[in-house]
Amino acid sequence: MNYRNILLRGTTILKKNNLANADIDAECLLSYSLNKSRENILLNLDEKVNLTKFKNYISLIYRRRNKEPISHITKKRFFWKSDFFINNKVLTPRFETELLVEHILKIFRFSNRLNMIDLGLGSGCILISILKEKKQWVGTGVDLSKLAIKIAKNNAKIQQVYNRIRFINSDVDKYIDGKYDLVVSNPPYINKVGYNNLDASVKDYEPKSALYGGIDGYKIIEKVIKKSKCILKTKGILAMEIGIDQKYKSIKFLENNGFYVQKIIKDYQNIDRHIFAIKL
Numbered sequence: 001m002n003y004r005n006i007l008l009r010g011t012t013i014l015k016k017n018n019l020a021n022a023d024i025d026a027e028c029l030l031s032y033s034l035n036k037s038r039e040n041i042l043l044n045l046d047e048k049v050n051l052t053k054f055k056n057y058i059s060l061i062y063r064r065r066n067k068e069p070i071s072h073i074t075k076k077r078f079f080w081k082s083d084f085f086i087n088n089k090v091l092t093p094r095f096e097t098e099l100l101v102e103h104i105l106k107i108f109r110f111s112n113r114l115n116m117i118d119l120g121l122g123s124g125c126i127l128i129s130i131l132k133e134k135k136q137w138v139g140t141g142v143d144l145s146k147l148a149i150k151i152a153k154n155n156a157k158i159q160q161v162y163n164r165i166r167f168i169n170s171d172v173d174k175y176i177d178g179k180y181d182l183v184v185s186n187p188p189y190i191n192k193v194g195y196n197n198l199d200a201s202v203k204d205y206e207p208k209s210a211l212y213g214g215i216d217g218y219k220i221i222e223k224v225i226k227k228s229k230c231i232l233k234t235k236g237i238l239a240m241e242i243g244i245d246q247k248y249k250s251i252k253f254l255e256n257n258g259f260y261v262q263k264i265i266k267d268y269q270n271i272d273r274h275i276f277a278i279k280l
């Protein structure tokens with residue numbers, strides 16, 4: 001068997017099970033199982049694979065066939081400019097969240113020193129990506145999940161920003177000290193109906209606590225806004241990700257809590273996704 005045959009086998013199994021990106025998934029899993037880049041595989045399609053490696057690859061294809069996310073199988077996800085260690089205890093970083101990082105870096109392009117906090121740290125993808133770009137910034141990461149904090153610590157060590165982060169295992173609405181120039185948050189914001197209708201590839205594999213935002217989806221958004229009001233300096237910025245159709249109610253919460261909404265950023269699907277608000 002060569003790479004070409006094995007990829008065809010993998011793609012066919014995934015296509016039969018209606019996986020949308022069957023060919024890309026098959027390539028990613030072969031790359032992972034052989035520990036070779038996708039480019040290397042595609043440039044050497046006639047290269048032979050032994051039976052043991054073939055069986056190992058097919059076992060990964062079967063896991064994907066059962067809708068296990070690629071990031072859980074490979075235990076990593078590329079976000080912004082780096083690979084992050086991921087498992088089923090944290091949300092897999094989403095591509096649209098990179099836009100939050102991009103806009104923060106744009107807004108604060110002239111700020112050399114800054115103290116920021118991430119409410120709902122998860123894998124640490126947002127905070128770590130920003131601190132890697134801004135070598136003199138320091139940050140605090142808060143998460144209710146002990147396991148998420150452990151994973152974020154691990155990612156921070158690998159990416160050499162551990163010494164600039166203070167980790168807090170706490171609920172957002174419990175005591176958090178300090179005054180910050182920037183609060184960033186990607187809170188769980190999916191409502192009850194949305195959660196019940198999630199695809200199995202998300203619902204069966206990612207933690208509910210990272211996705212579900214209460215019956216109306218605003219439970220944690222409200223907590224984040226109220227906490228930000230207390231811990232932000234005057235003129236400090238809250239940069240927060242929201243779900244589909246959550247713009248107007250979020251703006252109302254923000255204005256009722258003394259914020260001026262400066263900017264709303266749309267994602268790749270033209271959905272209002274990130275709110276930037278200034279504490280007055």
Ligand SMILES: C[S@@+](CC[C@H](N)C(=O)[O-])C[C@H]1O[C@@H](n2cnc3c(N)ncnc32)[C@H](O)[C@@H]1O
Pocket residue numbers: 090091092093094097119120121122123124125126142143144145148170171172173186187188189209210211220223
């Ligand atoms: C949507 S995930 C975001 C993770 C990561 N920041 C990202 O963008 O990929 C939300 C995170 O908030 C945490 N979380 C949920 N409710 C919380 C609460 N009340 N207080 C603190 N963290 C909370 C979850 O454990 C989860 O890690």
